[in-house]
Amino acid sequence: MTNPIIAEVIRGSIVESRHRGSFAVADEQGKIVLEVGNTLTPVYPRSAIKALQCLPVIESGAADRFHLTDTEIALCCASHNGEPEHVRAARSILSKIGLDESCYECGAHWPSSSKAAFQVVREGGEALQVHNNCSGKHAGMLALAKYLDLGTHDYIKLEHPVQRAVAASIGKICDCDLSAAPVGVDGCSVPTWAIPLQNLATGFARLHTSIAGQRIILAVRANPFMVGGTDLFDTEIMTAIPRLFIKYGAEGVFCGCIPHAGLGFAVKTDDGAARAVQVATAAMLASLNVWSPAESAILKSFQQEKMQNWRNIHVGEVRASL
Secondary structure (H helix, E strand, C coil), rough: CCCCCEEEEEEEEEEEEEEEEEEEEEEEECCEEEEEEECCCCCCCCCHHHCCCCCCCHHHCCCHHCCCCCHHHHHHHCCCCHHHHHHHHHHHHHHHCCHHHCCCCCCCCCCHHHHHHHHHHHHHHCEHHCCCCCHHHHHHHHHHHHHHCCCCCCCCCCCHHHHHHHHHHHHHHHCHHHHCCCCCECCCCCEEEEEEHHHHHHHCCHHHHHHHHHHHHHHHHHHHHHCCCCCHHHHHHHHHHCCCCCEEEECCCEEEHHHHEEEEEEECCCCHHHHHHHHHHHHHCCCCCCCCCCHHHHHHHHHHEEEEEECCCEEEEEEEEC
């Protein structure tokens, strides 16, 4: 099955590029209420499921034991810019669990925010693991390992009890046997399992039905900046529409939920284009009859992105094509 075109790039008077993709919207029972394209083929959701990866940190009691704040829980679900606020929160979690940055196994890179990266350079610093966009998630996993009195070395490995706990939580909420699922290694070195969009949508529809899931949703809603940062789509759209919970994953994935409507969703672009999945996701969400008129108008404003050249001249746009 060939997936349909869900976004186009317009330059001048013609379509310059086209992006194909698929998406599913499901309710808590797993009923598919809206879908486009092939939603049964497993895909790697990558960082789009960080909220699900965080569930065992809450469910185990680790978050309470180490007195993690809502800000810190939100960071555990983040693909952050490495801005000062993100770095401080990650270091706070490590301090609370009695570990330091040498325990990280996510790898070092410069802050994703150029402003933050330039500041580190001006101060004579270097790229650190705490700057890694996944350092919050890894801090949460280290908290779980410490709480369960497990060794923290190789906590990223598929066979480590931390990753087994993560797999069990994801599999349960998504109705998916991850022991039989394709598995790869994510950019931050933890396992990433391939899951059909239908199952991902169902899992996110159920996120708000547990106390742990509700706590994650509330933490992220209260701290949308921590999940991404300056100029990032996740932060901007959740700030504009607080009733929406959404998270981006590498290679053109979005997962999230609309708790007040009992719905979850998952979107994937075939070519992995972030620019395409952003506008397509906004258009898909705008098509759902679950928003106030003001929220619908905001979502429609996100389903088209202007393109400017280096002289700030408007040269085209990326727009949804659903």
